Amino acid sequence: MTLKLTVIGTGYLGATHAAAMAELGFEVLGLDIDPAKIAMLSAGRVPMYEPGLDELLARHVEGIEGASGRLRFTTSWQQVAEFGDVHFVCVNTPQKHGEYACDMSYVDAAIESLAPHLTRPALVVGKSTVPVGSAARLADRIAELAPAGDAAELAWNPEFLREGFAVEDTLHPDRIVVGVRSERAEKLLREVYATPVAEGTPFVVADYPTAELVKNAANSFLSTKISFINAMAEVCEAAGGDVVKLAEAIGHDERIGHKFLRAGIGFGGGCLPKDIRAFMARAGELGADQALTFLREVDSINMRRRGHMVELAREACGGGFLGKRIAVLGATFKPDSDDVRDSPALNVAGQIHLQGGQVTVYDPKGMENAARLFPTLAYAPTALDAVRGAHVVLHLTEWREFRELDPAALGEVAAIRRILDGRNALDPQLWRNAAWTFRAMGRPLA
Template identity: 85%
Template sequence: MSLKITVIGTGYLGATHAAAMAELGFEVLGLDVVPEKVEMLQRGEVPMYEPGLEELLRQHVAGIEGSSGRLRFTLDFAEAAAFGDVHFVCVNTPQRHGEYAADMSYVDAAIASLAPHLDRPTLVVGKSTVPVGSAARLAAYLAEHAPAGAGAELAWNPEFLREGFAVQDTLRPDRVVVGVRSERAEGLLREVYAMPIAAGTPFVVTDFPTAELVKTSANSFLATKISFINAMAEVCEAAGGDVAKLAEAIGYDDRIGHKFLRAGIGFGGGCLPKDIRAFMARAGELGADQALTFLREIDSINMRRRGQMVEMAREALGGGAFLGKRVAVLGAAFKPDSDDVRDSPALNVAGQIHLQGGQVTVYDPKGMDNARRLFPTLGYADSALDAVRGADVVLHLTEWREFRELDPAALGEVARGRVILDGRNALDPAVWRKAGWVYRGMGRPTA
């Protein structure tokens, strides 16, 4: 008999995981506590922009013509417990308000709501990013509160989704990591991931603490790499170097590589910033805080980049106040191919300039609605051309392909001042200068 899978929490991670499990051939029941979200998903619609996700969802949601019918959604924990053999917990772990630590209330609530209904042997699998030590605590809670007792096992299977690539990262992951305490748990997860494993995906079996540490340590390494090249950009600004050429040169060393070496206004989003902070907080609780003190500087470098872009804009406008100046901001999402504006460096820069008296107009291909909700006092345009109209300076802050393909000459016709500040070092300086623009990249004072 084929395994039946539930996915608890149908946000970005959960909706993607549910659709992918259905694509892999399983019957799937997604659960959420927000009725509007469940209704939306049941119509085959997703509450966020993620390339390919809505199409994949519509191929499997029951009731949609032509779908496999393998995917349904519910609000009922009892229904989920009765349905599933393997329960994936995919709820959010945001930064705790006023602290660095992770807020575990959503994970705890999901386990507490599911446990009383687990009356037969089952496997609960955590995918959320949690502080190390959480899995052992939750496993003990399950054993105590589930009617099935020790038959209600826990495993930890961290997610490694990249926004903009979430569907392929789920269907064709670069690795599957499982923290387990029994051969049965390992066997069930090998069955769940049989297709990716058969296609060559490495399957790493480990204990609970190591599985929990994999995600936070991976994100910490990536954040370190980004902040390293941004620190080099600061040195290049002072020394008259070109950080883009520096990154190209060091990237040819295969011990370093080119990925994540593009200097700019830094990282944001719902993962890297809060994950490195939660990692520091947890290390402190474990008495290992000195091991991660370097992450404080990584965070500091990253946040400093936003202020440096504000100062670059001030310099471009003559070095005085922003009052009465029109500033166009291209980008609102924290990265391209996403509508996620959580901790977006682009919106942070736009907001800082606005607070200092600048008249800011923002355009983003997908993030406009979310940006308006977060920063309702900023100006918004329906196109890049409209955003640039009358602008004294243009800031390129999210590296959408649409922005790389803009016609600088057409934009120059409507801008008041032909000055472009490239906060992602992703535009071609020669193309913009040929159209009469002053181009300035971060960490590239002479480029």
């Protein structure tokens, strides 16, 4: 008998996981406590931008013409418990307000709501990023609350999605990690992931703590690599070096590699910043805080890059922002996403606006979300409109659209042809040939 799956929480992670599991051939029931989100998903529409996700969803949602009908959505916990053999918990784990620690309230609420309805054998699978030790605690809680008793088990299966590539990463992951306590749990998860495993995806079986730590460790390593090259950019600026050439040279060392070595205004989004902070907080609770003190400097370097871009912009404006028009290209924390959570681009734009600059922002996908967070900024419908009358242009999110802009055309509408590349993604010579003063972080002025 084919397993029936449920997905609890239909945000970015949950909606992607639900659609991908339907694509793999499973019947899937998604749950969310927000009726408006359920109505949108049931109509085949995605509440966020993620390349390929809307098409994937529309291929499987019940009631859509030509769809497989393997995917449905509900707000009923009882319906989910009766339907599913395997329940994936995909709710958010944000940073606590005023603290570094992780807010587990959504995960806890999901377990408290689901477990009392588990009357038959079931596997609850956590995918959210949580502090190490959470799985053991939640497993005990399920055992207390579930009428099925020991037949209701818990496993931990961290997600490794990259925004902009989430569909690909779910259907063809580079690894699958499962934290389990029984052969039955492992067997069920091998059945769920049989297709990618058959394609060659490594399947790593671990205990609860190790599975929980994998995501934290991976994000900490990536954050460290980004902050390392940004620290090198600071040194290059002081010494007159070129951080792009430096990154190219050290990237040829196979022990280092080229990925995540592009210097700029740093990382943001809903994962890396809050995950490394939560990791530090949890290490402190465990008495292992000294092991992760380096992450404080990683975080500090990252945040310092935003302030440095503001200072470069101030310098480009002659020492002050009053009466100056600043065009900001990019609002999302990365390209191919509409996610503006902890976006370095918006942070820089907001700082300049607070210091008196007239800031106009353009982003291909993130304008609506940006306007909700920063309603006092101005927003333009195109890059050309954003640049019109600008005294300086800041390139802060590396969308392909921005790499393909015509510097000559933008130069016709800018007040002054001056651009700062906060992502080291533009071609300096192309802009300089069009009579722009071009500056990039960690690179020579000419």
